[in-house]
Amino acid sequence: MLNPLIDQIFDLILTKQVWQVHILASELINNGAIKTLDKNPERDLFKRNFLIMNALYQLQIQIHPQTLLISTLHIELLQKGNDQPLITKTNLRDYYLDWKNYDTSTEDVDALLNSFWGQFKRQSAISTLTQKNYNELTIEWELPNNFTLKELQKRWRQHALKNHPDKPGGCEVKFKKIKEEYEQLKKATR
Structure with missing residues (x-):
């Protein structure tokens, strides 16, 4: 199925090299290309974003996968001569290219939005830590990839018991250091 927004989005990404989905959505709404798609505000937001992402992935296929970088918060039309292979999340692309997902239930939309905001908060916390420090700490x-707060708390308690200054072999400096690390990692789970 051909997405009705492909031409409008293509025209917009030609005018500016870097976009974000919500900025594209605002432009498309202001241009009248997108109207209200659902009475439920969350489903309306989901359907609008689905159409935009679907159009972007169709464009990516049409113009060449190495030319259009697509992620949730960053869309970039790359200049010619960029020989770096793009890492594309095929499961995300496959999801948005499957039109059956457009008519997702309200419950599924809520779950997807909660998951997105959870990942967004985690990424924001990680960026303050720096990705390198985050990886080293985990x-x-x-800790496993995408660790939960419960897993982190368990590891914190183990470290705290081992390094508490009141325990034999404990060290106040080490204890303060792991307490700081725990607080940083805890922000990444929110």
Whole structure:
């Protein structure tokens, strides 16, 4: 199925090299290309974003995958001569290219939005830590990828018991350091 927004989005990304989905949505609404798609505000937001992402992925296929970088918060039309292979999340692309997902239930939309905002908050917290420090801490703390707050709390308690200044072999400096690391990692789980 051909997305009705492809031409409008293509025209917009030609005018500016870098976009974000919500800015594209605002432009499309202001141009009259997108109207209200659902009475439920969350489903309306989902359907609008679905159409935009679907159009972007169709464009990516049409113009060449190495030319259009697409992520949730960053869309960029790359200049010619960029030989860097793009890492594309095929499961995300496949999801948005499957028109059956356009008519998602309200419950599924709520779950998707909650998941998105959870990942967004985690990424914001990680960016303050720096990705390198975050990766080093998760390895040092022996945490799995996408660890939960419960997993982090368990590791914190183990480290705290081992390093508490009142315990034999404990160290106040080490204890303060792991307390700081715990607080930083905790922000990444919110």
